[in-house]
Amino acid sequence: QRIPNTCKAAVLTDIQKIEVKEFPIPTISEDEILVKVEGCGVCGTDLHEYKGDPFNLIPVVLGHEGTGEIVKLGKNVKIDSAGKPVKIGDKIVTSVINKAPEDAAAVDPSKSNLLEDTNVYGLLPDDEYHLNGWFGEYIVLRKNSTFFQVNDMNLNQRLLIEPAAVVIHAVERAKTTGLLKFNSTALVQGCGPIGLLLIAVLKTMGVLNIIAIDGDDQRLAMAKGLGATKILNFKNYRSTEELISAVKEITTGKGCDFAFQCTGVPQAASNIWKFVKRGGGLCEVGFFVDNGDCTINPHWDICQKEITVVGSWIYTIQDYPTTFDFLKRANEIGLPVEELITHRFSLEELNEAMEVNMRLEGIKVAYVNNR
Amino acid sequence: QRIPNTCKAAVLTDIQKIEVKEFPIPTISEDEILVKVEGCGVCGTDLHEYKGDPFNLIPVVLGHEGTGEIVKLGKNVKIDSAGKPVKIGDKIVTSVINKAPEDAAAVDPSKSNLLEDTNVYGLLPDDEYHLNGWFGEYIVLRKNSTFFQVNDMNLNQRLLIEPAAVVIHAVERAKTTGLLKFNSTALVQGCGPIGLLLIAVLKTMGVLNIIAIDGDDQRLAMAKGLGATKILNFKNYRSTEELISAVKEITTGKGCDFAFQCTGVPQAASNIWKFVKRGGGLCEVGFFVDNGDCTINPHWDICQKEITVVGSWIYTIQDYPTTFDFLKRANEIGLPVEELITHRFSLEELNEAMEVNMRLEGIKVAYVNNR
Amino acid sequence: QRIPNTCKAAVLTDIQKIEVKEFPIPTISEDEILVKVEGCGVCGTDLHEYKGDPFNLIPVVLGHEGTGEIVKLGKNVKIDSAGKPVKIGDKIVTSVINKAPEDAAAVDPSKSNLLEDTNVYGLLPDDEYHLNGWFGEYIVLRKNSTFFQVNDMNLNQRLLIEPAAVVIHAVERAKTTGLLKFNSTALVQGCGPIGLLLIAVLKTMGVLNIIAIDGDDQRLAMAKGLGATKILNFKNYRSTEELISAVKEITTGKGCDFAFQCTGVPQAASNIWKFVKRGGGLCEVGFFVDNGDCTINPHWDICQKEITVVGSWIYTIQDYPTTFDFLKRANEIGLPVEELITHRFSLEELNEAMEVNMRLEGIKVAYVNNR
Amino acid sequence: QRIPNTCKAAVLTDIQKIEVKEFPIPTISEDEILVKVEGCGVCGTDLHEYKGDPFNLIPVVLGHEGTGEIVKLGKNVKIDSAGKPVKIGDKIVTSVINKAPEDAAAVDPSKSNLLEDTNVYGLLPDDEYHLNGWFGEYIVLRKNSTFFQVNDMNLNQRLLIEPAAVVIHAVERAKTTGLLKFNSTALVQGCGPIGLLLIAVLKTMGVLNIIAIDGDDQRLAMAKGLGATKILNFKNYRSTEELISAVKEITTGKGCDFAFQCTGVPQAASNIWKFVKRGGGLCEVGFFVDNGDCTINPHWDICQKEITVVGSWIYTIQDYPTTFDFLKRANEIGLPVEELITHRFSLEELNEAMEVNMRLEGIKVAYVNNR
């Protein structure tokens, strides 16, 4: 495969303005990797950047849910971050870039996801390389990056790895409560990419009873396809009380064993507590940005219920191999996970991709490089 | 010891009206126990009953934090609920009366505290025995009661067993998070009997750093005596933000590892989340009645913080032996736990005891039988 | 359905001698249930009784892995042990009979499987009812029995519930170590009914990599069908060291994450430790009777490996609903669990059933009532 | 404080031969620290080196349980490994040197103690610095070392940090089983430095009932002083069975809740399983070298007992701050932990120190620098 001298990348040059620019492909060092991009999912964070650049990165090449093929490999790079050997031609994805903390002894090493200095390709400041995000034809991985060889997955699966890792992390958090068994009733509120992937993870774990809640019948139909055994469109209920009653009815009057909150809507963050049975648990996995406060009742929601609640924040690199095997096993048992990618756009169409995402059409929108 | 034919008991006969009445001491059956009361703590629940009879029990003999001496023993009663042999003259306390649930296989057996039909002496309806609560000179324990021989504790310690069991249960819940170590910083908000006992439990466990928060300097002084290493009077801070800053300052800018919420004030239930570090935990142990809603922020308080939250609801009978050994060990290391009992009243003074409690004077108010 | 006056039952009347006898069908009380037997698996314990009557029960009607149909129902029996309503015509299974311990506060309530007084139908002493085991045409369930309505499972599935509960309990014990994830490598040593069901449970949980070890190629083929990704016949290795090397080779030189020991052979109980990686775990689920000592190395097997080991002993009634949903989910994803029942015998052929079992032919041998 | 040009260090130059040699004190770089040694405990590993150099390090400056004062500080060194600021004059200890693993995603980050490349000062090969162990007057800490400022502890406490960290790690492993409460009965077999420190940790955690087993009455007396409530000299029992009976007698016939195995004797590693109750747990913390195999019974010791076993291997750097606060709290409650240091030797007497250690005299033998 011949590597050209220059390539294109989509640069966010202003609020709501992505321009395709041409950059020279840099010579890579002995510790670097040049990757030809095959595609990259569009994330809510990308949309935030597109709408207002909260991280103050403009001009920036976005895209962190990407995958591609190694076309050039520095000679010091022999294995990926899980210890697998790598070579030219391998398909890869990237994960977070953590720095070892200086006060390591004061830090829980299993919580590297909570380190303040974490970063990812696709949210890096511009530099002389320019090819720092997945929304381009090529990307350059620098020394000490984390990346994984994923040759045994197809493009659709690889495009879903990053959001699936978010979900795997949440489910591992939930598992620490001991409340997830074959006969547990799990409830998933919010059927966007995160909620739908969560349903697929629970189903792949063998959880038999899964209640899905959303306001969109198409998303609920997809929830059913991925394993939900009951679907509730909250728009069919005149009040929160009625919705709670519906959940109780399904669960012999008690409420669910464990609930996952996967929307960013404050009202949903209030309601989720009411769906849980006494002695049950709940995981908050929807509020990756501050969408405002919500109201809870300390007596009924926490104390009298003796609930166990776990927050979940992105993922660690250890969650990646777990994610790969989830995607493989989900495929083996016939869950249509790949159908979550509902829209595909070229580099030149990325403004449109953002607009589609903003209008909440489809589930997962992705950039796919057809060249 | 001669047993009289009749004895006195304090009967709540109307809202805010306790009258001492004389009752015949019943003949006990082969499965029953007659106990001469030595004393009984006054609980928040007693106060609720006194103020408004929410459980609709009037006329009722209240008092569930009691202790006394066995004076008559049915011949079938050979051991207490922990398997210890019992005999006339033994000092005892009672605990919850759980019924085995009919749907046992659908219930977590380690969560008997969440069974709906749980009851205690002191909150039972009146019947032909009348001596159903600890606010009397004698009490009759019926078949299938749970009770414990506690000869190796003095009266003060025994009067504190029931509230201490509430705290032991909360700390066992907290321990499931793995966040309590010698070098953890624990925070206790609210220095009533529950909060102060909690500080004593943490200190007895060897937790070195304990922050106590309250609005009363005397209670905070007691917190210090029981092991708190930092005390904060929230009245010294002009805003919640300032109070949070003070906590952060003590904790190298991060917040505490684990926080216990021991007040029934909604604002406190909101604030507690802000004191906790990323990756930390929190236990709600203050809202045993519905004192209203509170506001939290799902992004900052749960998701980004990746917090673990445990509610705690009363106790199981398994918590009782743990409580006994806490009280003994606290005594061995010189913690002044018995000083929590600040006021003592006779049977005839129980209206006054209630009034003192209502005015939030002292810490633990107790009925003591001097006859 | 007409209920006859008498019915047949297989009585173990002497060592290695089962005789079919006729008994009157008793009138049942208001708390009892009369069940027409459909079938019952033959367990290792039945074989022990057949070979030597270690429990000193002769004459006894054996059979505790049974299932059948309610034909008569005492009017006080309204729900099963999980709270489901029951009626004539329902299909049921029975589980353990636990008595509430008198020293309840000294006992971990989640470990009812370790109570000394546990019993099951099929291992009860003979009495005036006689119909105390499932190896008959009818069985009478007494007051306070535990039983479950399982109408939504076919006969094959229902015959596997009891051994599957053993396995579910073991996997719940294993889950407490946090070592079972989609990308874990689990190893199962011993492919009898327990080991094979264990493989099916792990696969249903989504564990992608499962190594099965046995000495019989047919059992290993069945292991593969139920989800094992690697099968090792230990007879193909000249030494334990070679077998260990083979396991290490599959696991990038490290050993497996978690190993399940499912045979009763001491040498296997020694070897299992060697298969586990540093930081991994192991569950002993094979030694339900004392088959002798084994040798381990405290330095290499426990300390330096920092292993976590969990024993597993039968099951609690809470494991039953989990087992039901495992069997349903396994069926949904196409695992051929029902094929574990390889031999079926009538009441009159039970001596032969025992002999087949003794010769280790097939996997699960069952009595099936064709009348 | 004037720093000399040369200093002395004890060099193991041959099997059982330590010679004091003079070395130039090197100029330190901007990332290094020069420490004046105050003292260093003698460890079993030192003894192994002394007796046979199993790590093939001769010539080597041994000593890894050391502490001293910073006398020179490279300008890039601003904080210790827990984030505390450091300056000349600070008292410090060192801990393990871990390298970040290349296959990080395949490794449990909370198990850095199991990484293959871990090392410590005192077991490093000789190089041009020579001052690589604590058995000298000065030691040079290189870039990326882990070390801790411990100004708030006296010399005796600081000399015990390293073995105490071993014990803290073991107890944290044990805590994951949920079996350690105020009313648990813990058993500690082996009252050398590790066993005795373990007793002190359990007592500082508030565990009320601690059984100590050893063959030496003086060590058992020390065990009592540190918190053991029952002491058993195994030499007073004619057989293992009698010893087991004695443990059962103390524990109402059941066995202890949790047992810690702190000797390197195979027979002890066999016996420890028998002391544990059904449903209890055990931690192996004694076999840091291979002292041979032991025999267990898979049925009685693991399966029927449903035991939970945790191995424990050295410590992580996160265990160090926990250890510091254990030592402070133990001191606050009056446990005579410092008395564990029974023998002190100068640099010139280190051969004698080794001989004393070999003869198992005293508990902890230490080098103390009096110059």
Ligand SMILES: [Zn+2]
């Ligand atoms: Zn994102």
Ligand SMILES: [Zn+2]
């Ligand atoms: Zn994403």
Ligand SMILES: [Zn+2]
């Ligand atoms: Zn109360």
Ligand SMILES: [Zn+2]
């Ligand atoms: Zn109370």
Ligand SMILES: [Zn+2]
């Ligand atoms: Zn059986």
Ligand SMILES: [Zn+2]
């Ligand atoms: Zn069986």
Ligand SMILES: [Zn+2]
């Ligand atoms: Zn050492």
Ligand SMILES: [Zn+2]
């Ligand atoms: Zn050491």
